[in-house]
Amino acid sequence: MSADYVLETRNLIKEFKGFTAVDDVNLKVERGTIHALIGPNGAGKTTVFNLLTKFLTPTTGTILFNGEDITSMKSAAIARKGIVRSFQISAVFPHLSVLENVRIALQRKEGNSFHFWKSEKVLDKLNDRALELLDEVGLKDYANAITVDLPYGRKRALEIATTLALDPEMLLLDEPTQGMGHEDVGVVADLIKKVSANRTILMVEHNLHVVAKLADKITVLQRGAILTEGTYETVSQDPQVREAYMGVEADDEVANAIAAESAAEKEAKA
Structure with missing residues (x-):
C-alpha cells in the first residue's frame, strides 16, 4: 500500500538572477509524521519553506497539498487550507x-x-x-x-x-529551538512531540540532537538539491552528509565531536 503524502513538491526550482537556490527538489511528506529538513548553511532550507508558504514564487515546479495543486495560491489562501508556519524569530x-x-x-x-x-x-x-x-x-x-x-x-x-x-493540519516550524539554552531546547522538543499528535510537522532544525529525537524522516539538502533522505540512523552514517556538514570525511568519534561543537557554536551565535 502506498504512503499517504499530505505535501509533495515536484521538480521545484527557485532561481535568483541566474543563481539556483532550490534545484529540482522532489519532497514528499507523509501524513502524521515529523519530517525534518536539514543541511549546512546556505543549503536552501528556508527558501524551500518560503516556496511552500508562497512568500516566494517558484521559478518552475509544482506544490501539492492533499493532492491539490497549490502552486499559484497566495500565502493567506494556503494558510486557510491548513498549512501554518512559524518563523526563526518569535512572532x-x-x-x-x-x-x-x-x-x-x-x-x-x-x-x-x-x-x-x-x-x-x-x-x-x-x-x-x-x-x-x-x-x-x-x-x-x-x-x-x-x-x-x-x-x-x-x-x-x-x-x-x-x-x-x-x-492547522500541517505545521511548518522554522528553527524552533534557535537561540535557546539546553534546558529550553529539551522543553520545546518535548512540546513539538506532544502537539504532533494528529498533525503533520515539517521542520527546519540545526540542532541534530533535536532532529534525532523527533524526526521520523529526514531530508538533507546541499546547494539547493536533495542529497539524501531517510531515518536519522541512515543519514547520520552517510559519508556525503558528513562531508556536506564538515567538508572532510571523518570517523564516527571525530564526526560526532565536530557536529556537537558546530551545533553549540550556532546556538551561541544565534
Whole structure:
C-alpha cells in the first residue's frame, strides 16, 4: 500500500538572477509524521519553506497539498487550507498578555479580527479555548503574564499555541529551538512531540540532537538539491552528509565531536 503524502513538491526550482537556490527538489511528506529538513548553511532550507508558504514564487515546479495543486495560491489562501508556519524569530505581541495573544489567533478563525469597535467582552467566549491551548503547551499558569516578561523558551511555546489556534493540519516550524539554552531546547522538543499528535510537522532544525529525537524522516539538502533522505540512523552514517556538514570525511568519534561543537557554536551565535 502506498504512503499517504499530505505535501509533495515536484521538480521545484527557485532561481535568483541566474543563481539556483532550490534545484529540482522532489519532497514528499507523509501524513502524521515529523519530517525534518536539514543541511549546512546556505543549503536552501528556508527558501524551500518560503516556496511552500508562497512568500516566494517558484521559478518552475509544482506544490501539492492533499493532492491539490497549490502552486499559484497566495500565502493567506494556503494558510486557510491548513498549512501554518512559524518563523526563526518569535512572532508574538510582546505587550499583550499570554491569553490575549492566543485570543487574537482564535479571532482569525472567527472572522472578526479587525472589528476593533466591538466590546472586549465579545472575546470572552474565546477564553476557554485559549486556556485549553495554553494548557497544551504548558503555559496555562502564565495566562495573565505580559508576554515580554516571558523567558525566550516560553515565548516560543506561546508562538506554537497561537499557531495551533489556527487549527492547522500541517505545521511548518522554522528553527524552533534557535537561540535557546539546553534546558529550553529539551522543553520545546518535548512540546513539538506532544502537539504532533494528529498533525503533520515539517521542520527546519540545526540542532541534530533535536532532529534525532523527533524526526521520523529526514531530508538533507546541499546547494539547493536533495542529497539524501531517510531515518536519522541512515543519514547520520552517510559519508556525503558528513562531508556536506564538515567538508572532510571523518570517523564516527571525530564526526560526532565536530557536529556537537558546530551545533553549540550556532546556538551561541544565534
